[in-house]
Amino acid sequence: MLPRFWRKIRYRYNLIGTECTNCGKKFYPPRNLCPECRRKSRISEVELGEEGTVISYTVIHDASEPYKLQKPYVVGLVKLNSGPTVTSQIVCDPESVEIGMRVRAVFRKYGEDGEDGIIYYGTKFEPLNAGEME
Amino acid sequence: MVGIVSYGTYIPRYRIKAEEIARIWGENAEAIKNGLGVYEKSVPDIDEDTATISVMCAREAVKRAGIPRNSIGAVFVGSESHPYAVKPTATIVGEALGIDRFFHSADLEFACKAGTAGIQNCMAMVESGMIRYGLAIGADTSQGAPGDPLEYSASAGGAAFIIGDDGTIAEIRDTLSFTTDTPDFWRREGQPYPSHGGRFTGEPAYFRHVSTAAGEIMKRNNLSPEDFSYAVFHMPNGKFPVRVARMLGFTGKQIEQGLVVRYIGNTYSGSSLLGFCAVLDIARPEERILLTSFGSGAGSDAFIIEVTENIESIERNPGVWEKIRNGVYIDYGFYAKLRRKIRMG
Numbered sequence: 001m002l003p004r005f006w007r008k009i010r011y012r013y014n015l016i017g018t019e020c021t022n023c024g025k026k027f028y029p030p031r032n033l034c035p036e037c038r039r040k041s042r043i044s045e046v047e048l049g050e051e052g053t054v055i056s057y058t059v060i061h062d063a064s065e066p067y068k069l070q071k072p073y074v075v076g077l078v079k080l081n082s083g084p085t086v087t088s089q090i091v092c093d094p095e096s097v098e099i100g101m102r103v104r105a106v107f108r109k110y111g112e113d114g115e116d117g118i119i120y121y122g123t124k125f126e127p128l129n130a131g132e133m134e
Numbered sequence: 135m136v137g138i139v140s141y142g143t144y145i146p147r148y149r150i151k152a153e154e155i156a157r158i159w160g161e162n163a164e165a166i167k168n169g170l171g172v173y174e175k176s177v178p179d180i181d182e183d184t185a186t187i188s189v190m191c192a193r194e195a196v197k198r199a200g201i202p203r204n205s206i207g208a209v210f211v212g213s214e215s216h217p218y219a220v221k222p223t224a225t226i227v228g229e230a231l232g233i234d235r236f237f238h239s240a241d242l243e244f245a246c247k248a249g250t251a252g253i254q255n256c257m258a259m260v261e262s263g264m265i266r267y268g269l270a271i272g273a274d275t276s277q278g279a280p281g282d283p284l285e286y287s288a289s290a291g292g293a294a295f296i297i298g299d300d301g302t303i304a305e306i307r308d309t310l311s312f313t314t315d316t317p318d319f320w321r322r323e324g325q326p327y328p329s330h331g332g333r334f335t336g337e338p339a340y341f342r343h344v345s346t347a348a349g350e351i352m353k354r355n356n357l358s359p360e361d362f363s364y365a366v367f368h369m370p371n372g373k374f375p376v377r378v379a380r381m382l383g384f385t386g387k388q389i390e391q392g393l394v395v396r397y398i399g400n401t402y403s404g405s406s407l408l409g410f411c412a413v414l415d416i417a418r419p420e421e422r423i424l425l426t427s428f429g430s431g432a433g434s435d436a437f438i439i440e441v442t443e444n445i446e447s448i449e450r451n452p453g454v455w456e457k458i459r460n461g462v463y464i465d466y467g468f469y470a471k472l473r474r475k476i477r478m479g
Contacts, residue, residue, distance in 0.1 A: 013189075013230040069180055069471060091179065107189040107230055109181040119217055121185060121226060 001113070005120055012122035015105055017084055019046040028084040050105040052080040052125070059094045066111045078103055078125050089124045102128040136260050137302030138295050138439070139201065139267060142194025143411045143454050144187050145291040145398055148177040149461035150469050152286050158466045159281050166286055171372020175289035175399025177464060178275045180472050184213045185223045187273040187292040187404075189230040195269070195294040196231060198449045203231060206296070207265025208238040210255050212248025212272045212403045214321070214328075216241055227271065238265070245319060246368055247429030248272060249293065249403040254309055254435060256297035267298040274402035279327035280475055287371055289399030293407035303445040304414065304423070307438040308355055312347040319430030330430075339432045340370065344378045347434035348426040352382075355438055359383040363421035366409040368428035369395035384424075391416060397458050408454055415453035419443040 010016060011030055019026045020034035021042045027034075028048055034041030057076030060067070067073070074090040074097045090097055091106065103125035110120040151174045156163035167173055178187070188211050196203060209231075211223040224239035238259070242248040249272015256268025273292025278284025297306075318339035321328040331339075344367055352358060359365070365384045367375040372395050379389045392409030401408055406427040413423055418441065425437040452460075470476050 009229060014232055016232075091181070107186050107193070108179075109183060109186060119183075119185075121189075121230070124181070 002118060005118075012110075013107065015048040015050065015080065015086070015123060016045055017048045018043050026083045028080070028086050046082075048080050048082045048084060051128070052078040052086070052103055054090065054097065054099055054101045054103060055079045055085065056099060057090060057097050059097075076125070091124050091126045096127070104128055135302070135305045135307070136257050136297065136299045137305035137442070138414075139298040139301055139303065140195045140199030140296040140448060141411050141414055142191040142196070142198060142294045143292070143408055143457060144190040144194070144273075145401075145408070145454075145457045146176050146178040146182055146187070147460065147462050148179060148464050148469075148472070149174045149398075150177050150464055150466065154466050154469075155286055169373075170283070170286055171376070171396060172287045172399055173396050174461075174463075175287060176291055176401065176461070177469055177472055178290040182290070183217045183275055184211070184215045184273050184292070185217050185226045187275065187290065188213075188223060188227045188271045188294070191273065191292045191294040192227055192231055192269060192271055195296050199267075199296045201267060201296065201298075201301075203233045205266045206231070206233050206237060206269050208256055208259050208268040209233075210240055210242055210252030210268070210270050212242040212244070212250070212252045212270070213274050214243055214245055214248065214402055215275045215277070216243070219323075227269075231269075244433060245429035245431055246274075246370070246400070246402045246405055247427040247433060247435055249407045250425070250427040250435040250437070251429075253295055253297060253306075253437070254311070256295075257306060257309065260297055260299055267296050270295045270297055272403035272407045274404055276400065276402040277327055277473065280470075282327070284328070284330065287395070287400040289401050291398060291401035291408055292404040293411050295407075301444060302442055303448050304417070304439045304441045307440055308351055309435060309437045310347055310351040310354070311433060311435045312343055312350065313433035314343070316343075316430075316432040318432055335370070335430065336374070339430060340368070340374050340428055341378055341381070343432050343434040344368065344426050344428050345381055347436040348378075348382055348424060351436040351438060352424070357422075357438070359385075359388070361422060362388060362424045364391060364413045364417070365389050365424040365426075366392035366406055366413060367426050368406040368434075369393065369409060370400050370405070370428070372396045394454060394458060412454035414441075414445070415450050415455070417441045417445055419445060
């Protein structure tokens with residue numbers, strides 16, 4: 001678990017994906033091969049920006065043990081302005097999430113390996129108008 | 135001259151009111167509010183800690199600066215609530231900012247003044263030519279034991295500063311530190327909550343250190359309170375900074391803009407820095423600011439800062455007061471869950 005997470009830190013802390021410069025398609029999570037261009041694919045890393053739109057979501061009411069303190073929480077599909085669609089937690093009141101909602105990337109804790117293990121950090125999304133006084 | 139190139143802030147969105155805490159512990163909310171001068175405080179979300187707050191305010195500072203990320207040669211994170219006892223928060227911040235791996239980094243701890251200590255370290259490294267820009271962050275998710283008076287004020291937030299000597303929005307004309315061995319507030323290794331000396335945290339600790347550092351730096355620069363547009367003092371509560379300002383000869387008008395503690399509480403390493411950022415949000419060229427932090431244990435770092443014309447060309451929105459106003463109120467039960475005050479079975 002530890003080395004597997006460590007290898008992906010670069011892509012989890014920031015929305016860095018890959019782009020096939022042959023066809024212009026962008027991927028997140030990063031791909032090493034373009035499924036369209038195959039052997040003609042030319043892959044390079046690209047920063048995907050921090051804003052996007054919720055295109056679908058679900059609310060998790062029955063969370064697994066490490067996430068039970070967060071329930072109910074929202075997991076959604078966020079279409080980034082730069083193109084790719086990212087699956088991510090959306091940090092907001094489950095009552096307020098809606099399709100078409102504009103969101104931006106934030107840096108949050110994903111979880112931790114118990115009280116003496118490492119802490120996992122990464123990207124989540126929050127509404128662009130987050131925190132307006134209710 | 136070395137100074138501030140850019141700044142960024144972050145305040146978690148949840149708020150709890152003094153009335154709600156007082157309701158649980160059977161205390162008189164009005165008496166608490168009058169005594170402490172804190173009406174509500176910020177509360178971090180369940181997935182926020184000092185590392186996430188540091189990253190969020192640092193990203194804002196870097197974005198506003200418009201400098202190449204790789205020109206940042208040092209990252210200091212000052213906090214008394216680093217997520218790890220051993221593993222620097224600064225490593226997480228550096229990685230999340232995407233700066234190349236050739237940067238100096240260290241975590242600092244000096245109760246509530248670790249953030250200003252980071253600014254001084256960056257100043258020294260920039261002035262000596264070791265680095266071009268340094269990043270200094272003060273951030274905390276401080277805790278008070280349930281039922282302790284600290285619970286009304288200990289809160290969360292952070293501020294980040296890019297320190298350099300070109301394109302500065304504010305020049306740091308002088309800095310002076312005053313340090314003694316004064317055990318007014320402490321937390322022993324492995325203890326979840328800090329302990330403090332009650333009233334002892336006042337005269338021999340806060341007031342002695344803040345007034346000495348602030349008084350001496352003005353004296354050695356031949357300046358007096360009327361030479362400053364603004365003054366910001368560390369805000370452990372809403373009363374101490376007002377009183378020390380009066381002791382030194384500052385008016386209420388000079389400190390009002392930076393007095394953020396009443397609505398977000400004491401953000402510890404972020405406290406005086408968030409107040410200072412609130413001042414930078416509205417500061418105009420040639421205005422002079424006195425900033426004095428305080429860290430229990432104890433010490434104060436004082437700074438004389440002069441705003442340059444570059445302040446008008448940097449993005450300053452959303453400002454600190456706008457972020458303060460954008461909060462969501464929670465009750466004590468939810469607060470207790472977020473702050474892990476409930477023992478789980």
